[in-house]
Amino acid sequence: MTFLLQPLKFQGSCKSAPIFVQILGNLVASSKGNWKGDKDQWILFADIEGLVVEGGGEINGQGSSWWEHKGSRPTALKFKSCNNLRLSGLTHVDSPMAHIHINDCNYATISSLRINAPESSPNTDGIDVGGSSNVVIQDCLIATGDDCIAISSGTSNIRISGIDCGPGHGISIGSLGKDGETATVENVCVQNCNFRGTTNGARIKTWQGGSGYARMITFHGITLDNVENPIIIDQLYNGGDSDKAKDHKSSAVEVSNVMYSNFVGTSKSEYGVDFRCSERVPCTDIFLRDVKIATASSGSGQVAQGQCLNVRGASTLAVPGLECLALTTDILSSPQLPEQTCMLAQSVQPRTQPMQDPIWEFESGGKRLTVSNVILLISFISFVTYSFR
Numbered sequence: 502m503t504f505l506l507q508p509l510k511f512q513g514s515c516k517s518a519p520i521f522v523q524i525l526g527n528l529v530a531s532s533k534g535n536w537k538g539d540k541d542q543w544i545l546f547a548d549i550e551g552l553v554v555e556g557g558g559e560i561n562g563q564g565s566s567w568w569e570h571k572g573s574r575p576t577a578l579k580f581k582s583c584n585n586l587r588l589s590g591l592t593h594v595d596s597p598m599a600h601i602h603i604n605d606c607n608y609a610t611i612s613s614l615r616i617n618a619p620e621s622s623p624n625t626d627g628i629d630v631g632g633s634s635n636v637v638i639q640d641c642l643i644a645t646g647d648d649c650i651a652i653s654s655g656t657s658n659i660r661i662s663g664i665d666c667g668p669g670h671g672i673s674i675g676s677l678g679k680d681g682e683t684a685t686v687e688n689v690c691v692q693n694c695n696f697r698g699t700t701n702g703a704r705i706k707t708w709q710g711g712s713g714y715a716r717m718i719t720f721h722g723i724t725l726d727n728v729e730n731p732i733i734i735d736q737l738y739n740g741g742d743s744d745k746a747k748d749h750k751s752s753a754v755e756v757s758n759v760m761y762s763n764f765v766g767t768s769k770s771e772y773g774v775d776f777r778c779s780e781r782v783p784c785t786d787i788f789l790r791d792v793k794i795a796t797a798s799s800g801s802g803q804v805a806q807g808q809c810l811n812v813r814g815a816s817t818l819a820v821p822g823l824e825c826l827a828l829t830t831d832i833l834s835s836p837q838l839p840e841q842t843c844m845l846a847q848s849v850q851p852r853t854q855p856m857q858d859p860i861w862e863f864e865s866g867g868k869r870l871t872v873s874n875v876i877l878l879i880s881f882i883s884f885v886t887y888s889f890r
Contacts (some may be wrong), residue, residue, distance in 0.1 A: 502526035518551020524558035533722030567597035620668035622646035654684035667697030679710015690843035709750035725766025767797035787814030
């Protein structure tokens, strides 16, 4: 079944966890010309404890009518202040802006999603995470016109694994520090991911003039297939051509304790590793281990090049090698090694129960309201919010 939806809000507070929402049909947003209401997001879940959103349905944002629009465009699905969240199984297509936004959530698991938008679609991030902690993102297929996953300020204890990304702009920490912002990101693990034909692979991007830190970050077990910038730290990010940016600000977001290990594959460009850091706030404790990146165009496994600016750290068994990183055979002895980030406890998993049968189901304190289709759901939304507070 297919349902056409105008903007919809599920607004708490609602603390009687767990609360289940199952989507089996196809939800389709109105086109830009027929849009009514909030342009910040299409579907919003806010301040709901123990929320579970699952099913084999599709969320179609009808983004093509928005992509040429220069003004505000809505995120398709947003979760705000939803602790112990679980989202899984859905297909997300053609959002006007980002497909999924996780904001101010503590303990969340996002898994087994398919996210698709054309490579040319602007700002159609797959999953954005901001102001959140203890988040697991795993086993997703993401193809978009922007970052497959973006981690923004205020995040900590993030574990990402089993992501197949491409096309898109890779998995990014940032951007951070825009307009003088103080930004914080720490304890992030990205492991066992594939990048196919993406603009970037493992990326950290910060604006000049910001402050704060991005630290204790690990990228491990990464496969690259024709990736433009496989490994990149860009402290001179300006939203456009960073190659022409000048290092003229007195402050920057500090990037430190970053590990890149077990990378293999090909670079579309001549550079496999590109570190561009601030002279005043250089990148420190940057580690490369077991990295082997060749150029895709050579056809003969020619080693990609590396370039670096204002970087301090160490490398072992890394190709390309970088003169700015000290060569060592004992990188594991470093007291600053961030790789323990990838050993997050299983308690990160939200404490929720398996899904039930109805298309949409709200459960609270032994009470249950089942609605057999989305039209009735909209009619009952005020009643549900009032009854289960």
